[in-house]
Amino acid sequence: MMYAILTILNDKKRYIAGMLAVTFSAVLIAMQVGLLMGLIGVVSVPIVHSKADIWISFPDTPACDLGRPMPNYWLDRLWSHPDIAAADEFVQGFRYWQTEKGKNELCVVLGVSLDDESLGPIARLTPEQRSRLTEPNAVILDAKDAGRLDATQIGVEGEITGQRVRVVGFTDQMRGITGPFIVTSIPTARRLLLMRDDQATFLLAKCKDPARIPAVVADLSSWDKWTVHSAKEFSSQSEWHWIGKTKAGIALGFAAVLGLAIGCSITSQTLYAAIGASIRELAVLRALGISRGRMVIFVLQQSMVVGIVGLLLAIPITYGLLTLVRSLGTQAVMPIWLITGTGSLTLAMAIIAGLFSLRSLKGVEPAELLR
Amino acid sequence: MSVILRGEHLVRGFGEGELRTLALRDVSIELEAGQVTVLMGPSGSGKSTLLAILAGLLRPDSGEVESMGQSIVGMNDAERENFRRKYCGFVFQGYNLFPALTAQQQVEIVLRWGEGASAKEATAKAIETLTVLGLGEKRHLRPWQLSGGEKQRVAVARALVKRPALLFADEPTAALDWEHGEQVVQLLKRGAADDKATVLIVSHDPRVTGLADRVLFLADGKISTDHHVVDGALEHREPAKEAVR
Ligand SMILES: Nc1ncnc2c1ncn2[C@@H]1O[C@H](COP(=O)(O)OP(=O)(O)OP(=O)(O)O)[C@@H](O)[C@H]1O
Ligand SMILES: [Mg+2]
Numbered sequence: 001m002m003y004a005i006l007t008i009l010n011d012k013k014r015y016i017a018g019m020l021a022v023t024f025s026a027v028l029i030a031m032q033v034g035l036l037m038g039l040i041g042v043v044s045v046p047i048v049h050s051k052a053d054i055w056i057s058f059p060d061t062p063a064c065d066l067g068r069p070m071p072n073y074w075l076d077r078l079w080s081h082p083d084i085a086a087a088d089e090f091v092q093g094f095r096y097w098q099t100e101k102g103k104n105e106l107c108v109v110l111g112v113s114l115d116d117e118s119l120g121p122i123a124r125l126t127p128e129q130r131s132r133l134t135e136p137n138a139v140i141l142d143a144k145d146a147g148r149l150d151a152t153q154i155g156v157e158g159e160i161t162g163q164r165v166r167v168v169g170f171t172d173q174m175r176g177i178t179g180p181f182i183v184t185s186i187p188t189a190r191r192l193l194l195m196r197d198d199q200a201t202f203l204l205a206k207c208k209d210p211a212r213i214p215a216v217v218a219d220l221s222s223w224d225k226w227t228v229h230s231a232k233e234f235s236s237q238s239e240w241h242w243i244g245k246t247k248a249g250i251a252l253g254f255a256a257v258l259g260l261a262i263g264c265s266i267t268s269q270t271l272y273a274a275i276g277a278s279i280r281e282l283a284v285l286r287a288l289g290i291s292r293g294r295m296v297i298f299v300l301q302q303s304m305v306v307g308i309v310g311l312l313l314a315i316p317i318t319y320g321l322l323t324l325v326r327s328l329g330t331q332a333v334m335p336i337w338l339i340t341g342t343g344s345l346t347l348a349m350a351i352i353a354g355l356f357s358l359r360s361l362k363g364v365e366p367a368e369l370l371r
Numbered sequence: 372m373s374v375i376l377r378g379e380h381l382v383r384g385f386g387e388g389e390l391r392t393l394a395l396r397d398v399s400i401e402l403e404a405g406q407v408t409v410l411m412g413p414s415g416s417g418k419s420t421l422l423a424i425l426a427g428l429l430r431p432d433s434g435e436v437e438s439m440g441q442s443i444v445g446m447n448d449a450e451r452e453n454f455r456r457k458y459c460g461f462v463f464q465g466y467n468l469f470p471a472l473t474a475q476q477q478v479e480i481v482l483r484w485g486e487g488a489s490a491k492e493a494t495a496k497a498i499e500t501l502t503v504l505g506l507g508e509k510r511h512l513r514p515w516q517l518s519g520g521e522k523q524r525v526a527v528a529r530a531l532v533k534r535p536a537l538l539f540a541d542e543p544t545a546a547l548d549w550e551h552g553e554q555v556v557q558l559l560k561r562g563a564a565d566d567k568a569t570v571l572i573v574s575h576d577p578r579v580t581g582l583a584d585r586v587l588f589l590a591d592g593k594i595s596t597d598h599h600v601v602d603g604a605l606e607h608r609e610p611a612k613e614a615v616r
Contacts, residue, residue: 010471289456367429370463371419
């Protein structure tokens with residue numbers, strides 16, 4: 001490894017292109033995935049802001065914003081389940097909001113229980129807001145959606161399904177990708193969504209012992225046709241559904257592959273040229289009986305050093321971009337798996353680039369070079 | 372004296388069809404153990420080709436090479452590589468030193484990569500060899516900090532460090548002035564003598580011959596004359612008929 005490092009140190013200018021290519025690929029992949037996951041993360045906002053650890057839905061509901069009405073007669077059964085501490089219902093559906101200016105916006109109506117024991121997504125609501133929502137047709141919006149709905153002040157009205165609704169407060173971190181969230185009480189939501197009293201979109205449950213969640217999920221699943229998810233599963237299932245549905249995954253994969261391909265070709269060109277520059281020295285060593293395999297190791301060591309330095313450079317750049325993006329109000333996440341994943345992927349890319357550059361060793365023929 | 376390297380009826384051509392040139396046409400040669408043999412001849416006469424074949428770097432089209440009691444023509448690539456690693460040292464015309472490495476590292480790398488020697492062992496041997504060649508003080512310098520003669524001495528150290536039984540040098544003095552050229556050949560000769568190595572030097576530099584035990588002339592792909600060197604003067608070699616055949 002020492003000879004590889006010395007070689008790179010001695011000719012930094014030559015190797016810098018390869019290192020920057022690795023940096024480029026790493027930053028591209030990490031930021032893209034981070035931005036997409038941040039964006040897609042809002043899909044599971046209702047799950048995140050709810051205390052429920054079990055979600056029961058219409059069969060095969062792919063994501064938590066795509067629930068369909070199901071009967072709520074299970075609620076009593078849930079309450080009496082020995083492992084379940086509390087049960088609740090949650091009503092959700094799409095409706096157009098007609099603004100005061102006559103504009104129509106597709107929104108998500110969320111009907112939540114408003115008492116303290118509620119398992120609905122009420123974490124962002126103050127107790128005062130919850131009590132105001134008990135009034136019929138009172139709604140709360142995310143402040144960032146207010147402009148879009150022409151409802152920037154408390155008291156402004158809009159129309160949903162021909163019924164007037166009134167804004168009684170604003171909250172934050174309650175936005176989805178499909179449309180603005182309209183938070184309201186369960187009775188109001190049922191009216192707006194034309195849902196019967198014996199229906200809900202999701203049944204929610206909280207387990208007494210979190211360790212029992214998988215067992216309870218299995219038990220409830222056996223009761224009937226309704227799909228039972230743990231909150232955690234349902235949230236990642238919802239996110240992956242949207243990644244697939246929006247084809248964002250494909251776009252992302254494409255961009256990542258492109259980034260890797262560009263990074264790989266630049267890195268391998270760099271290494272190829274660098275090895276080419278030392279070809280006569282290597283040929284002397286070949287003459288002295290040193291195997292081609294040993295030279296392969298030398299090249300791969302160089303590609304690894306290039307990869308590692310490139311990755312180290314990528315860390316502050318990614319961090320800087322992340323800070324910038326967040327200061328601009330965009331969600332971006334950088335979980336550990338993304339950091340390690342990007343690291344391994346780009347390092348693998350650098351090594352593959354090294355493998356591609358091995359053809360430079362073909363020319364290491366003492367009898368040809370050293371006449 | 373015992374023959375340590377024998378080439379018989381060596382033929383080697385390059386190119387195809389009309390462009391084909393015969394670099395060697397039926398060359399036979401014997402190198403005696405511990406002797407310094409200089410191979411001379413005009414440019415393009417096939418000296419480098421012959422050296423490469425005798426050293427196991429190149430295969431002849433036909434003919435036999437017996438070196439250290441083994442036939443190296445029939446060996447596969449890995450076997451020849453092994454053979455060269457065990458027995459052969461090389462000095463070429465250019466210095467061919469890694470720009471990134473110090474003199475000492477250039478020499479160490481041969482042992483580290485070739486024999487998997489430990490860092491400690493390689494360092495000790497490299498310093499020893501460089502000191503013998505008068506480069507002990509300069510062992511931490513990189514090629515750009517060394518003069519041409521010093522660089523070629525590093526190249527000689529690289530060839531000698533594993534104490535090869537056979538030492539091949541292809542125009543080791545071409546880039547050097549008279550004084551340094553002679554010095555390098557002296558060192559080659561002395562280093563080889565210390566290890567009782569057999570040396571083949573290719574050169575069309577007549578100044579090198581004074582230092583040789585024996586001088587062969589190659590012209591047009593054939594060995595034309597064979598001389599012993601006595602007191603720096605060339606003397607026709609008696610058993611030439613046998614050796615040259
Ligand atoms: N790889 C090759 N391809 C084609 N022709 C070659 C090759 N190697 C050598 N030759 C030819 O073989 C002949 C002998 O070449 P060689 O290098 O052995 O000469 P030389 O005696 O070492 O010359 P010089 O003193 O100039 O180094 C030349 O005519 C050369 O053009
Ligand atoms: Mg030559």
